[in-house]
Amino acid sequence: MQLAIEVSNLSKQFDNKVVLDKVNINVPKGAVYGFLGNNGAGKSTLIRMLLGLLHSKSGEIKFNSQLINNTEIVYKSNIGCLVDSPCLYLQLTPKEYLWITCKIKGLAKTAVDEALEIVNMSAHLNVPMDTFSLGMKQRIALANALLGKPKLLILDEPTNGLDPAGMKEIRHLLKSLPEQTGSTVFLSSHLLDEIQKTASHVGILHQGQMKLESSLTDLMSQQSSSLDLITPSAEKLKQYFLHNNISSQLISPKHLRINEVKPTQCSDLNKQVIHAGFDLIESRFNQASLENLFLQLVGSPALEAKPC
Amino acid sequence: MLIKLIHIELLKTKRSLALLMMFLSPLMVLLVNLLLLLNNKGVMIGEKGWSIFWLQNYAMWGYFMMPLYIALITALLNGIEHRTNGWRFMMTLPIKQKDLFLAKLILAWLYLIGASAVLFVSIVTSIVCLEVFGINGADMFSFEMSQKLIYTTIACLAILTIQHIISWRWKNIVVPLGLGVVATMSIMQFSHSKYWHFNPWTYTLMTTNGAAPTGQTLAMVYSLSMTLVLTLTALYWLGKREVRC
Numbered sequence: 429m430q431l432a433i434e435v436s437n438l439s440k441q442f443d444n445k446v447v448l449d450k451v452n453i454n455v456p457k458g459a460v461y462g463f464l465g466n467n468g469a470g471k472s473t474l475i476r477m478l479l480g481l482l483h484s485k486s487g488e489i490k491f492n493s494q495l496i497n498n499t500e501i502v503y504k505s506n507i508g509c510l511v512d513s514p515c516l517y518l519q520l521t522p523k524e525y526l527w528i529t530c531k532i533k534g535l536a537k538t539a540v541d542e543a544l545e546i547v548n549m550s551a552h553l554n555v556p557m558d559t560f561s562l563g564m565k566q567r568i569a570l571a572n573a574l575l576g577k578p579k580l581l582i583l584d585e586p587t588n589g590l591d592p593a594g595m596k597e598i599r600h601l602l603k604s605l606p607e608q609t610g611s612t613v614f615l616s617s618h619l620l621d622e623i624q625k626t627a628s629h630v631g632i633l634h635q636g637q638m639k640l641e642s643s644l645t646d647l648m649s650q651q652s653s654s655l656d657l658i659t660p661s662a663e664k665l666k667q668y669f670l671h672n673n674i675s676s677q678l679i680s681p682k683h684l685r686i687n688e689v690k691p692t693q694c695s696d697l698n699k700q701v702i703h704a705g706f707d708l709i710e711s712r713f714n715q716a717s718l719e720n721l722f723l724q725l726v727g728s729p730a731l732e733a734k735p736c
Numbered sequence: 737m738l739i740k741l742i743h744i745e746l747l748k749t750k751r752s753l754a755l756l757m758m759f760l761s762p763l764m765v766l767l768v769n770l771l772l773l774l775n776n777k778g779v780m781i782g783e784k785g786w787s788i789f790w791l792q793n794y795a796m797w798g799y800f801m802m803p804l805y806i807a808l809i810t811a812l813l814n815g816i817e818h819r820t821n822g823w824r825f826m827m828t829l830p831i832k833q834k835d836l837f838l839a840k841l842i843l844a845w846l847y848l849i850g851a852s853a854v855l856f857v858s859i860v861t862s863i864v865c866l867e868v869f870g871i872n873g874a875d876m877f878s879f880e881m882s883q884k885l886i887y888t889t890i891a892c893l894a895i896l897t898i899q900h901i902i903s904w905r906w907k908n909i910v911v912p913l914g915l916g917v918v919a920t921m922s923i924m925q926f927s928h929s930k931y932w933h934f935n936p937w938t939y940t941l942m943t944t945n946g947a948a949p950t951g952q953t954l955a956m957v958y959s960l961s962m963t964l965v966l967t968l969t970a971l972y973w974l975g976k977r978e979v980r981c
Contacts, residue, residue, distance in 0.1 A: 480827070481824060481827055499832075501831065503830075504828065507828075509828050511824060511828065516820060517816060517820055519748075519752060520747070524747060528829075531744060
């Protein structure tokens with residue numbers, strides 16, 4: 429498997445605080461790699477290190493098998509990026525702004541029109557950007573990243589500020605890019621649903637350490653759905669299922685979970701419980717999802733803080 | 737790459753105060769001197785010739801307006817990046833911080849040359865107009881006076897570099913502007929002292945106030961040497977610096 433990005437044992441600390449701890453990442457060529465993590469996990473730091481904004485003291489970063497050092501700049505010609513909020517010179521028009529990147533990367537001026545058309549901003553070509561809404565600014569920043577169809581796109585929260593239609597457009601665009609242009613997309617987002625719909629590969633970073641890296645297909649196939657049953661007599665229900673060769677797990681005195689359940693089995697299981705004379709307060713089907721997996725791996729600070 | 741970057745930096749100043757100030761700053765100097773001249777009904781010009789008018793304009797430009805203009809221009813050129821997180825944008829492109837630093841420094845100097853040219857042309861224009869309106873004097877155009885403007889433009893390189901470094905490093909515009917104002921106020925005190933060499937803000941005054949030729953040459957040599965040392969130090973520092981904004 430050819431790798432577009434290869435990060436090995438990368439560490440970073442600010443004022444004795446370790447932000448990244450021996451991180452390893454492998455992004456295959458042509459993949460849409462969803463990079464997930466809580467706030468403060470170190471995602472932005474890693475992205476800034478990939479782009480040479482921050483320097484590494486230990487570990488390696490390779491782009492297309494080429495080792496990158498802290499002073500290297502040539503590799504950036506093949507990278508389009510959007511880091512955090514859009515950095516726009518608001519007194520300029522989109523045409524003037526995108527021309528800056530074209531000029532530095534040596535791209536043809538027609539690349540500006542193409543990029544603006546992709547993000548549906550052609551109509552605002554010559555309007556100073558200080559009149560633009562947040563969503564429009566985000567589109568311009570995205571157009572800047574897409575200029576010249578770079579081999580690698582590094583995007584940090586690209587759908588920030590976009591309306592639902594805009595988010596859908598960008599999702600389709602990012603998904604289709606590897607096929608259309610052979611690009612690799614490295615995408616960081618808090619929107620797990622967006623990542624699940626867009627990414628082919630996923631990496632989860634937690635407190636500066638990689639918790640998981642896998643293709644999304646493999647990951648979802650390993651995850652099973654479950655059925656949660658809330659009943660006053662969960663212990664008795666567990667025994668009942670045991671007699672019927674159905675394995676279950678007692679979560680609490682009133683909460684029983686049956687693992688590896690298909691959606692089509694739910695109705696039968698519920699009927700079976702009621703016919704057996706158990707009081708069923710609630711029945712909840714848990715679809716395997718990236719969100720569930722993410723919460724299992726990194727937990728939710730809000731949920732952890734909540735008293736039981 | 738440097739030429740490309742200067743072109744880009746010039747584009748960034750489009751629709752900003754920089755271009756307006758390039759015209760406004762020298763014209764304000766001329767206006768003040770014109771008012772002084774008209775107030776004494778051109779008597780001094782009749783007695784001493786136009787060289788006194790040239791000198792007054794250059795002196796006011798060199799020790800008052802030019803240092804403030806430099807503080808403003810360097811703050812504006814770097815403020816564009818501070819305001820918009822432009823450092824982050826520029827550094828994700830295949831360019832070096834060193835090149836960007838030099839491009840901004842050269843552009844600031846070009847803006848200064850532009851303002852000096854505006855001052856020169858506006859003085860010539862005003863002299864021609866005043867002659868038409870009956871204020872006459874000898875030495876309408878003096879080579880020596882024009883030479884002073886070139887010397888001043890060289891002598892100010894040191895403060896241009898200092899202000900550029902300060903504006904690059906500090907996001908808050910008050911820091912470079914405050915330094916510019918305080919240092920400009922110190923010019924008169926230092927210029928009469930034997931320690932004038934240690935205050936780069938006095939170098940411009942040494943090239944305009946009729947100091948001995950050795951003083952003028954020293955001021956330019958000091959300015960160029962200081963510019964070289966400061967620029968090399970800044971470039972070394974930038975080679976190691978991370979972009980954390």
